[in-house]
Amino acid sequence: xxxxxxxxxxxxxxxxxxxxxxxxxxxxxxxxxxxxxxxxxxxxxxxxxxxxxxxxxxxxxxxxxxxxxxxxxxxxxxxxxxxxxxxxxxxxxxxxxxxxxxxxxxxxxxxxxxxxxxxxxxxxxxxxxxx
Numbered sequence: 001x002x003x004x005x006x007x008x009x010x011x012x013x014x015x016x017x018x019x020x021x022x023x024x025x026x027x028x029x030x031x032x033x034x035x036x037x038x039x040x041x042x043x044x045x046x047x048x049x050x051x052x053x054x055x056x057x058x059x060x061x062x063x064x065x066x067x068x069x070x071x072x073x074x075x076x077x078x079x080x081x082x083x084x085x086x087x088x089x090x091x092x093x094x095x096x097x098x099x100x101x102x103x104x105x106x107x108x109x110x111x112x113x114x115x116x117x118x119x120x121x122x123x124x125x126x127x128x129x130x131x
Contacts, residue, residue: 006030008078010060011128018064018071029058035111036104036127037062043102043113045072045130079103079126089123101131 003009010027017025027033029051037049037060047065051058065072080086088094088105093114096103103114107124117124 005078005082007032007036007127008081010036011076011078014062014064014073015076017062018073021066022064024061024063026054027060027062029060032106032111033060039102039104039111039113040073040130043130045102074131076128076130078128086126087124088126090118090121091123093118093123094126096129097131101129103127103129 006028010033013025013027027037034049034051037046040046040062041049045065047063049060049062052061053059093105094103095114104127105112105114105117105124106127107117107120107122109120109122111127112120114126
């Protein structure tokens, strides 16, 4: 089965796994999804992730993070979609919940958070917001 928006599928799988209180979730792998998982780990939203292979298909296994029976991720939303791409300049990068959340951007210098993009002075496509 071919997906139209693999990033939205990844975010939906994470959102559903958190609501079902799963400890881990498997997502079909791609370089972009690995980078998103890396950022989520660096920012403390997931416990860990690893790239494995199951039944001949590469998979990103994301281990979800909970503390005091609360998930580290309250919500995750897709911003830029295949039908409506959202590009921003470095001065237009939005803040998520007044700085309490993060947004993930694809820039000419790679995938990074909005804070990193502002610091490096680059804009790009806003993939998603996490809080």
